[in-house]
Amino acid sequence: MKPTLQDVANAVGVSRSTVSNAYSRPDQLSAALRHRILDAARQLGYPGPNPTARSLRRGFVGAIGVLFTSQLSYAFTDPFAVRFLAGLSGAAERHGAALLLVPLPADPALARTAVENAAVDGFCVYCAGDEEWALEAIRGRALPYVTTAVAEAAHPAHRYVGIDERAAARTVAEHVAALGHRRVALLGDTVLPDTPPGPLRLAGPGDVPHPTTRGRLAGFADAFAAVGVDWSALTVLNATGNSRAAGAAAVAATLTGDAPPTAVLACSDVLALGVLDTLAEAGHRLPHPVSVTGFDDIAEAAAAGLTTMRQPAEEKGRIAAELLLEPPADPAAGHVLLRTDLIVRTSTGPA
Amino acid sequence: MKPTLQDVANAVGVSRSTVSNAYSRPDQLSAALRHRILDAARQLGYPGPNPTARSLRRGFVGAIGVLFTSQLSYAFTDPFAVRFLAGLSGAAERHGAALLLVPLPADPALARTAVENAAVDGFCVYCAGDEEWALEAIRGRALPYVTTAVAEAAHPAHRYVGIDERAAARTVAEHVAALGHRRVALLGDTVLPDTPPGPLRLAGPGDVPHPTTRGRLAGFADAFAAVGVDWSALTVLNATGNSRAAGAAAVAATLTGDAPPTAVLACSDVLALGVLDTLAEAGHRLPHPVSVTGFDDIAEAAAAGLTTMRQPAEEKGRIAAELLLEPPADPAAGHVLLRTDLIVRTSTGPA
DNA sequence: ACGCCCTTCTGGATCGATTCAGTCTGGATC
DNA sequence: GATCCAGACTGAATCGATCCAGAAGGGCGT
Missing domain, CATH: 1.10.260.40 (lambda repressor-like DNA-binding domains)
Structure with missing residues (x-):
């Protein structure tokens, strides 16, 4: 031996x-x-x-666990997630910490034991909406953790780095509203689970289970309510996945129907790019008859001329790592709210 | 407690x-x-x-180590590496194995101990040219490992998944040569270390330390030699990094000089996109006066109309994981050569 | 009533290191 | 020459589980 x-x-x-x-x-x-x-x-x-x-x-390992509550490979498929990881890994590198990417089985019980079996000193949980069970398992192990979204009634040990989703979304929608758009569609990934792509009836944004999507839709609604457009007058479109194809599929019927929206506000750039794909296929070139906005400002957004809300992806990852690796003495410093910027490009124009 | x-x-x-x-x-x-x-x-x-x-x-951990001998954050910056990781993580997920991303300190001695201190059952080494020290450390631990490039005189335990770099590059260059190009430039990342961006004098491709770049340059040279264009008639351009900016910087002076090349063959898509950026900035639109080819076929290549050599990135990752997680009984099966395909788009045309 | 097997549970050895309270040694100090 | 001390090294305890040979108990056939 x-x-x-x-x-x-x-x-x-x-x-x-x-x-x-x-x-x-x-x-x-x-x-x-x-x-x-x-x-x-x-x-x-x-x-x-x-x-x-x-x-x-x-008694310690020198690695932090990274949890994607959806599929692990999603981490490398979504451009925003990739940039987040780039920031995270850079900071981890500086601290000499390794990153353990933990795949989670679909079965919730098995997933929980996967969290319990990971040899790490702390967890970074990339928020996917339904992660409370994971946080519970982590707390059970008394390990520090950071989430990538603001948590309202946070457990004292809960550290996070996020943005004010609702205010950011409101800013996007205000820009669109100011351009005169009144017949608009809001597009989100998995607005309701197990629902086909396309328009959806919802009593209000409060019914959306995923907190990030909920916050963004609520922000969109806020801005339109302020100009007299009621929630019931807004079309909510459901995408079955966060991909260009899913975005395109969700919006297709609505765009070709009668009285199509003059603007589509998407909850992510990837979905918005799907909308642009659909418009391009229909032969439209920028500036469109339909304004489109995204969210996140991924690299492709610039090339596509997509108006979007930028959030600092790498910085988010970096801060997440630092919150774990150099824990702030002051617990309030464990809650970081990042700045966002509206980036106006050519995909939005007057109604 | x-x-x-x-x-x-x-x-x-x-x-x-x-x-x-x-x-x-x-x-x-x-x-x-x-x-x-x-x-x-x-x-x-x-x-x-x-x-x-x-x-x-x-006696086992349930994780495989992933080694990027350059900076770890490079893994998330390079589109090809990201797709590789997507394939790797998908396969790891299916086997319930976690992925430990190990950051390597710049100091070689420290880097070696980082490899020795990683709690993993095996390593996937993403080849960066200079990794022999890492392989040695891994063998010292008697752990299985896979590299992402063909190794000629491989250690018996050495498993790999790669492509025939030289043959693939030759195919690209044959395409360009068939279009009539004779005054061409070859562009690679860090052709020689510690060398400024731009043209370089080299006795032959054999002088290039990085094996992948060496193989590709040799393949390019093969094709042109076959049509009577000697190595000495080829311009070799050095980029200081694998990024669009580095590609643009490497090619800038040459493109605006007198007797500029009619074609630029890059060793990666990212570099090639940098060349296209430079051309676009100079006001050229496709089809160009200068043909450009890339390598890898990343997502952006299609949008940019880049002619390139496709290699199956996700599959490479998947196979790497499988070689580790379900070791083939037959040692010969531990050496996998992937298929490559020339994808001709609009960035190449007659001279 | 006896032996036998099967299921269920136990105790001690073990994985491969780190830690810390000591022991030992040789030389400086008075 | 006795005392003290710093530096170099040791040994036993420990981290928190898994593994395996074997003990205890119960049911069954004869």
């Missing part, structure tokens, strides 16, 4: 502790002996202290 | 082993007792067996 600390100790004729010190606390032994030990280790093919055993004894 | 197995055992009045079995081998005890144990655990706030202790005893 592979050699252990003890084998090296035997070979050199010293105690296990001394070999351990040779690796982890060089100041505890003479340089000469340390060299002898390291040489012997090399000869024996000893690769250094076993990381698992070390973690067990030391 | 947090409760342990022993505490739960004491509370219920059974042995440690029985509590352990309640979690890991439910068939070893009666359902009734199992429920009593699990209930007691819940009451005590016991979060389930400690993952680190379990790993130590069981």
Whole structure:
């Protein structure tokens, strides 16, 4: 079998502790002996202290867990998530912390044990709406955690970095309203679960389960209410996934119907790009008869001329990591609200 | 402190082993007792067996390490790497394996210990040219590993999934040569280390340290040699990074010089897009006076009309994961060569 | 009543290190 | 020459589980 600390100790004729010190606390032994030990280790093919055993004894691991409550591969498919991870990994790198990407089985019970079995010192939970069970499991392990969305009635240990979804969405909608649009559609991913793509009847934004989508729809509604357009006059479109194709599918029938909206406000850039795809296929070029807005300001948005609400993706990731790796003394500092900026491009114009 | 197995055992009045079995081998005890144990655990706030202790005893971790020998955050910046990771994570997810992204310090000695300290069952090494030290460290730990490039004189344990870089590049260049181009520039990232952006004198492709770049340049050269264009007649352009900006910077002076090339063959799509940016800024629209080709076929390539060599990014990731997670019995099956396809778009045309 | 098997549960050994209170040694101090 | 001390090294306890040989108890056939 592979050699252990003890084998090296035997070979050199010293105690296990001394070999351990040779690796982890060089100041505890003479340089000469340390060299002898390291040489012997090399000869024996000893690769250094076993990381698992070390973690067990030391009580910490040196890795933070990253949880995507939807599919893990989503993390690499969604441009915003990728930029978030870029920021996260940069900060982790600076702290020498590794990132453990934990895949979650579809079965909730199994998913919970996946969270309980992850060897990490803390968790970053990328919010997908339904994550309370995950947070509960994390708290059960008494590990620190950060979420990527504002939590209203947060548990004291709950740290987060997010934006004011509702206010940001309201700003987008105010821009659209100011351009004179009154017949508008709001487009979101999984506005209601298990619902086909296309228009949806909703009593109000409060009925939307996903908090981020709920906040954004509410913000859109706020702005239109302020100019006299009631919630019931707004069309809500449901997309079955956060992808261009899903966005296109959700909006298709509505755009070709009679009395199509003059503006479509999407809850994400990816969905908005899907809308632009549909318009482009119908032969429309910018500026369109239909104004379109997105959310997040991903790289593709600029190229497509998409008006959108920018949120600092990399910074969000960086701060999430820092909240875990250098925990603020003041608990209030554990709640970070990021700035957002309306980026007006060519996809919006007068009604 | 947090409760342990022993505490739960004491509370219920059974042995440690029985509590352990309640979690890991439910068939070893009666359902009734199992429920009593699990209930007691819940009451005590016991979060389930400690993952680190379990790993130590069981001898495996349930995670595979992912090594980017350049900066970790590069993984999320390069579109090809992201798609690779998407494939990797999808396969890992299916096997219930977690992904440990290990950041490597710039200092080589520290980087080596980072590899030695990662608690994983195997490594996927995303090739960056200089990774032999990492492979050595991994072999020292007797862990299985996969690299993302073909290795010629591979260690027996060395599994890989790659493409025939040279043949693929040759195919691209043959396409360009067939269009009549004879005055061409070849563009690569870090053709020689520590060299400013722009043209470079090289005796031949053999002088390039990075194996992937070397293979691609050699393939380009092969095709042009076949039509009578000598290596010395080719311009080699060095980019200082794999980004659009770096690609643009590398090519700028050459494009505006006298006798500019009629075609630029880049070693990656990102670099090629940088060249297109430069051309667009100079007011050129497709089809250009200058043909441009890329490599990889990332998503942006299609939108930009870039002719490129497609390699199956997600599949590469998937196969890498599978080579680790379901090791082939036949060692020859540990060497996978992927298919590549020339995708001709509008960025190439007759000279 | 006896032996046998099967299920259920136990106790101790073990995984591979780290930690900390000591012990030992040689040299400086008075 | 006795005392003290800093530096170098040791040993046992510990981290929190899993594993396995075996003990206890119950049911069954003869």
